[in-house]
Amino acid sequence: MTSTTRLTAAQALVEFLANQWTVDGDIRERTIPGMFGIFGHGNVAGLGQALAQLHAESPGRMPYFQARNEQAMVHQSVGFARMHRRRATLASASSVGPGATNMLTGAALATTNRLPVLLLPSDTFSSRVADPVLQQLEQPHDTGLTVNDAFRPVSRFFDRVQRPEQLYSIALAAMRVLTDPVETGAVTIALPEDVQAEALDVPQEFLRPREWRIRRPLPERQPLLHAATKIRSARRPLIVAGGGVLYSGAEDSLRELVEATGIPVTTTQAGGGAMLWDHPRYVGGMGATGSTAANRLAAEADLVIGIGTRYSDFTTASRTAFQDAQVSFVNINVAAFDGYKHGVQLPVIADAREALVALLAELDGFEVSREYSERIVREKTEWDAAVDAAFAPSGRIRPGQPEIIGAVQSATDPEDVVVQAAGSLPGDLQKLWRVRDALGYHVEYAFSTMGYEIPGAIGVKRGLEALGDRRDVVVLVGDGSYLMLSSELVTAVAEGIKIIVVLVQNHGYASIGHLSETIGSERFGTRYRAWDPAAWDFEGDQLLPVDLAMNARSYGLDVIEIASTPSAVRDLTAAMAAAKASERSTVIHIESDPLVYAPGGEGWWDVPVAEVATLDSTRRARADYESRRTAQRPLLGGAS
Known part of the structure; x- marks a missing residue:
């Protein structure tokens, strides 16, 4: 007979989470080493009691952390996950209603950044014996809808524990997504407040330590060979390194490839750190807010090798960065969704580190030309001098x-x-x-x-x-x-x-103030100033x-x-x-003086300007906008 323990659903979930482990090669660590919580009537008797009980029985097994805002709980979890290269994160528990919806921004942030967080928003009564309860949203067209359904579009996984026995399958499915390098993001388990406090006989197997091994898929042979052939034939190749390099722990492999081949590297915002600034082949950030070195090399590149990047509009400078008529792309990404972006015809769907190791072997003996190497050095030297001057x-x-x-x-x-x-x-x-x-x-x-x-x-x-x-x-x-x-x-x-x-x-808002100027709105509404009742605006000089x-x-x-x-x-x-x-x-x-800007990097960002306007500044901005748009390319993939 299967051994069981009588626990509430909340107690079972907390005990389960305390026993989950992530394994990445030789590294083994707790997947959920702690939980944030702000308690209200929706969770104080459920998760709150469960955390208090476990703390009394075994302090430190599931540490409880306070926060002052539910959104901030999720942000803390994201920062934690980044430092652990997605191997671990923290859980965030909220009460019903506003406590839950406060986490929505954090959920969207985590999912957009491909970083794991576990969200445990409380929900209204599953039994509906008390209906409507305090803080319950009512929709006449769908009485089963709750505010927690708003998590569906911003989560990589969403489910609701309507009955205590559903906890087993839901918790296991949630852990799979949290530890999956392709699917990870916000994982949301909605917990009705009555279900949290209900008891069930929990199998010991559910509560025992369980390991989740991070997948590091190898590249398929044919796409790898095709990519290597493309690189060997390129005259001006450029690597765009994204966050996937860091989450894979591939920075050493990237450096080895670069030092063997001489291919220059630029990074996205998420990829910052994939190459260190003083490496002779690192040319700075890429795209709309990138360096002149990166953007000039990108404009002339005949092959772009994206590694672990999702190619956001800032990275591609709104699809104006790559201007060579015959430019083609090799995308190395663990996620096919990102690997095939922008019409790319040479995706290598694999872990970044595994792909780089395999690619290095296939590129044995290949180096970029001396002429290209000298160009890289000139651009890097010029940009480094511009940064020195800015400092x-x-x-x-x-x-x-x-x-x-x-x-x-x-x-x-x-x-x-x-x-x-x-x-x-x-x-x-x-x-x-x-x-x-x-x-x-x-x-x-x-x-x-x-x-x-x-x-x-x-x-x-x-x-x-x-x-x-x-x-x-x-x-x-x-x-x-x-x-x-x-x-x-x-x-x-x-x-x-x-x-x-x-x-x-x-x-004020320095960034949007500057952007407002570029699109012809003259920093309207971006200054922190006292309200001027005569002018009906905040545009005066009174700080x-x-x-x-x-x-x-x-x-x-x-x-x-x-x-x-x-x-x-x-x-x-x-x-x-x-x-x-x-x-x-x-x-x-x-x-600070908000009108002193960093040196320009020759990138562009597509922010639409009003097509018709009575403001002269807006009309001038529209003319510049239309000129810039002529450089956009509908697809970046190029020929295979």
């Missing part, structure tokens, strides 16, 4: 963002991690930040979520500490994003999690009397304020040194 202190009392980035960079250690997500900083960081460690660059730019930065960085630090890694985590955040989720700093204070936050205040440094100090952090003087950049460097020496979290507040 040089100008003596402005309000330095530009490039100077601020340079000062922060100079004060960090090579292994430190920079975290960012939204605004003008992601573009400037892709151009300027000199990545010196494979895990040293974490810019969430797939969903580009304002407010991600602080909770994401706390998750990054959690992930590093779980690995025994003590490196510093540095957040660069504008005032717009800071105001979205700064409350999560309380979490850092409560648990003694050290992060360094460089708060760049420019009194808001908001003290963000005082706000950060009120959370219990150390705060260093950089005065607006000609020595601001030097003072920022000193403040970074003090923050690194401290054991506590520190916020460094500095005012």
Whole structure:
């Protein structure tokens, strides 16, 4: 007879999660080493009780972490997962209704970034004995619909445990997706509040330790040979390295291939760190916010080798980056969905590391021409000089963002991690930040979520500490994003999690302000100014009397304020040194000039401009837009 234990559905789920392990080669670690939770009537008697009981019986088996916002719980889990290269993540439990829907943005972010998170939103009564309950959404056309159904389009897996015995199949299916390199993303299990508290006889087999081995599929022989033949015949090949290189642990294999062949490498935002900045064949970030070196080589490339990239519009510069009439593509990707994008006819559907190892063997003896090598060196040298110039202190009392980035960079250690997500900083960081460690660059730019930065960085630090890694985590955040989720700093204070936050205040939305100018809207609605009742707008000169440094100090952090003087950049460097020496979290507040931009990288981003307008600025922008669009290509795949 099968041995069983009498548990509630919530107790069974928590016990199950505590016994799941991910295996990746020689690495074995807990898949879900902890759970966030904000409790309400929907889960306090279910998951809340289950976590309390397990903690009383066996502290540390499923640690419980607090957060101040449900969205921030998911962001922390994403940062954690990134540092663990998708082998581990954290679960996030919410109550019914608003607690659940607060996680939707985090779910979309995780799925878009192909990073695993486990979401456990509570749901309304499955029995409907109490109907409607507090916080229940009612739809007359579908009385079975709940707010949790909104998770379906933003999750890679969704199911609802309507009966306790459904837990077995649902939990196992959820774990499969969490640990699948192709399908991973947000995994959502909706838990009706009554079902959480119902008891069932749970088979011991369900509760025993279980291993989930990450698949590393090998490349098929014929596509691999076809790709190698294409590379050998190319005169100007270019590698575009994406996040898949890092999640596969393929950065060493990539470097070996590059050093053997001389092929230059550019990276996407997710791929930052796949090649280190000072490698002679690394030419910087790619696309709309990329370097001139990468974009000039891309424009003339006759073969583009994409490795672990999903080819977003920023990477392809809205399909204007690759201009050679006969350019063709080789896409190496574990996911066929990404491998076949843009009409590519040479996909190699395989794990990035396995494919690179196999490709290196097939390319034995191949090297790019001396002429092409010299061109790569010239472009890299020119771009490196442009970055040096952008970093040089100008003596402005309000330095530009490039100077601020340079000062922060100079004060960090090579292994430190920079975290960012939204605004003008992601573009400037892709151009300027000199990545010196494979895990040293974490810019969430797939969903580009304002407010991600602080909770994401706390998750990054959690992930590093779980690995025994003590490196510093540095957040660069504008005032717009800071105001979205700064409350999560309380979490850092409560648990003694050290992060360094460089708060760049420019009194508005710098990125969208600049974009607004380029499309002819003259920064309308992008400044933080007092409402002018006579003009009916926020376009005046009266700054808001908001003290963000005082706000950060009120959370219990150390705060260093950089005065607006000609020595601001030097003072920022000193403040970074003090923050690194401290054991506590520190916020460094500095005012910036939002009109000082990073050097142009010759990329473009397709943002449609109004086709008709009475504003002269908009009409001029439309003319420029139409000119730029002529370089777009409907398909990038090229001939096979």
